[in-house]
Amino acid sequence: MSVEEQIRDIVANIVHVDKDLITRDSTFKDIKADSLDIVQSLVAVEDAFDIEIPDEEAQNFQNFGDFVSYVESHVAEKEKA
Amino acid sequence: MNQPLKGKLALVTGSGRGIGRTIALKLASQGADIIVNFFRHRQAAEKTAEDIQAMGVKTKVIRANVGDPTKIDGMFDIIGNDFGYLDILINNAASGVGRSAMDVDVKAWDWTMDINAKALLLCAQRASKLMEGRGGKIVSISSLGASFVLPTYAVVGVSKAALEALTRYLAIELAPKSICVNAVAASAVETEALKFYIKEQLMPDTRQPTPVGRMVIPEDIANLVAFLCSEEAFMIRGQTIIIDGGTSIAPFLAVREEGSQ
Numbered sequence: 312m313s314v315e316e317q318i319r320d321i322v323a324n325i326v327h328v329d330k331d332l333i334t335r336d337s338t339f340k341d342i343k344a345d346s347l348d349i350v351q352s353l354v355a356v357e358d359a360f361d362i363e364i365p366d367e368e369a370q371n372f373q374n375f376g377d378f379v380s381y382v383e384s385h386v387a388e389k390e391k392a
Numbered sequence: 393m394n395q396p397l398k399g400k401l402a403l404v405t406g407s408g409r410g411i412g413r414t415i416a417l418k419l420a421s422q423g424a425d426i427i428v429n430f431f432r433h434r435q436a437a438e439k440t441a442e443d444i445q446a447m448g449v450k451t452k453v454i455r456a457n458v459g460d461p462t463k464i465d466g467m468f469d470i471i472g473n474d475f476g477y478l479d480i481l482i483n484n485a486a487s488g489v490g491r492s493a494m495d496v497d498v499k500a501w502d503w504t505m506d507i508n509a510k511a512l513l514l515c516a517q518r519a520s521k522l523m524e525g526r527g528g529k530i531v532s533i534s535s536l537g538a539s540f541v542l543p544t545y546a547v548v549g550v551s552k553a554a555l556e557a558l559t560r561y562l563a564i565e566l567a568p569k570s571i572c573v574n575a576v577a578a579s580a581v582e583t584e585a586l587k588f589y590i591k592e593q594l595m596p597d598t599r600q601p602t603p604v605g606r607m608v609i610p611e612d613i614a615n616l617v618a619f620l621c622s623e624e625a626f627m628i629r630g631q632t633i634i635i636d637g638g639t640s641i642a643p644f645l646a647v648r649e650e651g652s653q
Contacts, residue, residue: 347489347500350432354457363455366432 314360314386315379321359322352322375335376360386395423396622401478403427403471405458405515406485408437410583411533414610415482415617416440417447422618424480425450427471431457431485458485458511459503468518478522480621483512483532483555488548496547508551509558516562520571527570529621532559533613534577534632536640552577556632563630574620574628579636582607602637603645 312320315335323330326344333342339349353364356378362385372378397419407416408430416426417440426444428451430437437453444451452474456467471478487507489500512532519530536542537549538556556575563573579602601607616635619625634640 347503350487351499351503363434365434367435 314383317359318356318379318382319375321355325352325355333375335374335379337375338373356382360389362386362389397480398423400424400480401427401475402480402482402621403429403478403515403519404482404484405429405511406431407482408433408440411581411610411613412482412484413440414614415484416444418611418614418618419480419482419621420444420447420449420451423449427451428453429456429458429467429485431455457507458515459487459507461510461514464511464514464518468515468522472522476522477526478519479526479528481515481519481528481530482617483515483530485511486533486548488545488551490544490548491546492544493546501547504547504551505554508548509554512555512558512562516558516566516573520566520569523569523571528572530562530566530571530573531617531620532556532575533617534559534575536577536579536634536636538577538632540640559632560630567629572620572626572629574625574630575632576613576616576620577632577634577636578608578613579639580607581613582609602639603642604637606637608635608637 319330319333322328322333322342322344326342326348328342344352349369353369357364360382362382364381368381369378372381400423402416402419402424404412404416404419404426406412407426407428413436416428420426426441426449428437428441428444430453434455437455441451441453454467454470456463458464485507488504489496491500516530519528532555534552534556535548537545538552542549556577559573559575566573580600612635616633620628620633
């Protein structure tokens with residue numbers, strides 16, 4: 312399963328939304344995620360990929376695609392190290 | 393400079409920003425080495441550590457979500473391995489969901505209780521082992537919402553009430569080990585976080601001056617915490633000290649003022 316699919320599963324499970332509704336252009340607002348959903352999604356993704364997503368970075372995500380790109384690049388960096 | 397905490401090691405949870413940061417700086421100014429714990433804001437935590445280091449004491453930054461028991465264990469494993477002891481635990485990290493009781497779901501309840509109440513239990517269990525044979529201080533940050541009803545504060549208020557009750561039990565159980573356990577309950581504190589929550593309409597604007605004429609500020613809390621960490625406070629056990637400029641003992645003050653106009 313790709314990184315994007317894994318993140319989509321995690322977010323869909325936390326927000327209780329059909330994962331097909333989450334596209335790369337979706338925002339947390341679009342899928343009606345509240346502030347707790349957002350934090351829990353970030354934490355669950357951090358744990359799943361053993362990376363860190365500080366709030367200083369997360370607040371720059373414009374949509375789900377940005378979120379996925381951030382995780383993909385950090386997973387790749389980790390694999391290289 | 394008077395440094396009564398020189399040589400002591402303090403862990404301040406949630407000390408990257410706000411009240412926790414101010415407490416960490418205060419204890420460092422009294423000579424304590426500081427472990428800065430953070431969860432979501434690394435840059436802020438590193439800035440706190442930098443400022444502490446500039447005071448000439450040792451510091452270490454540890455990331456851990458205190459709502460997760462495995463992360464608490466990881467944090468104390470690091471402290472145990474790197475230092476092997478601990479003198480002061482400041483249980484400050486807090487989170488919560490601003491909703492009325494009727495709107496609180498299981499997820500919001502568990503999240504808030506885990507971070508605000510269960511973390512004290514688990515941190516105190518691990519910290520007390522590192523304080524074995526040397527004594528110590530455990531101080532938690534509570535809120536007036538533990539005893540009074542505040543708007544959209546239900547689950548946070550309940551979690552803080554649990555924290556205060558646990559403070560009493562820990563105080564008695566740990567008294568034979570010379571570990572002093574207390575809490576501090578403040579009214580609304582003027583912090584950046586509070587301003588943000590109000591701006592984003594995540595909570596109602598309950599900011600108002602106390603009878604003293606201003607709000608409580610983080611330095612007020614840090615001063616009280618530092619006192620509770622001092623030997624002068626040795627016989628204070630299991631108490632929750634209210635710091636609110638008199639707000640809680642004058643509930644009808646505003647009404648009287650309106651009536652008199």
